Amino acid sequence: MVRRELHMKTGRSVTGQPFGLHLFEVVVGGGQPEAHDPDGLIHGVRWCGADEIESLAFTFAEDQDWLLGQLAHRATAQRGQGSAMAGKMVRDRIPELMATKGQPARFGRAEARDLPALPLAKVREEAAEVVASEGSIAELADLLDVVDALAQCLGHTAGDIQDARAEKLRSRGGFQRGIILMRAAAPDRAEGAAEG
Numbered sequence: 001m002v003r004r005e006l007h008m009k010t011g012r013s014v015t016g017q018p019f020g021l022h023l024f025e026v027v028v029g030g031g032q033p034e035a036h037d038p039d040g041l042i043h044g045v046r047w048c049g050a051d052e053i054e055s056l057a058f059t060f061a062e063d064q065d066w067l068l069g070q071l072a073h074r075a076t077a078q079r080g081q082g083s084a085m086a087g088k089m090v091r092d093r094i095p096e097l098m099a100t101k102g103q104p105a106r107f108g109r110a111e112a113r114d115l116p117a118l119p120l121a122k123v124r125e126e127a128a129e130v131v132a133s134e135g136s137i138a139e140l141a142d143l144l145d146v147v148d149a150l151a152q153c154l155g156h157t158a159g160d161i162q163d164a165r166a167e168k169l170r171s172r173g174g175f176q177r178g179i180i181l182m183r184a185a186a187p188d189r190a191e192g193a194a195e196g
Helices: 060-077 094-100 117-132 139-155 158-172
Strands: 002-012 017-027
Touching: 017 060, 117 139, 139 158
Parallel strands: none
Antiparallel strands: 002 017
16 A cells, blocks of 8 residues: 655656656555556566665666665664664764775765754754763764754754743743752643743
């Protein structure tokens, strides 16, 4: 069963023929895969695992890269937070640094439809690393950088963030005094709950 269209591109083949490529998310309901192929251009149809995709021959290499990126992104989302595995955002110079060290890796670029999901996942990852490191300055720097990237992705400037912070400080104060909420009555629905 087809759930949704994931990707569509158009172009011209090496022979100059126009084409349209549509990729869909599907759920296997049973039976054998088959395709309607009036032009006789499909070489075969079968379900394959993510581990097989790198060994398949794609007409366009970028389609294979796109598909591998989607699978890695889905694996990251299912884990709930990033890790040292594929599918997560990394700093801009990581490809260059890994190449310099001779570490093999594949990289891609986030597309508009992957935003802001990827930087949001990175915020979760970096926040968890701040907690795990008990506030390491390096991890705090990573968290600030990825929050800045997320803000830019959402169309906010550094000035917008500073204005919002200043308003929060003015109206609710900061966190410098170490005040802890020990107990609170249920909030009136008309007033809403206090925020942190």
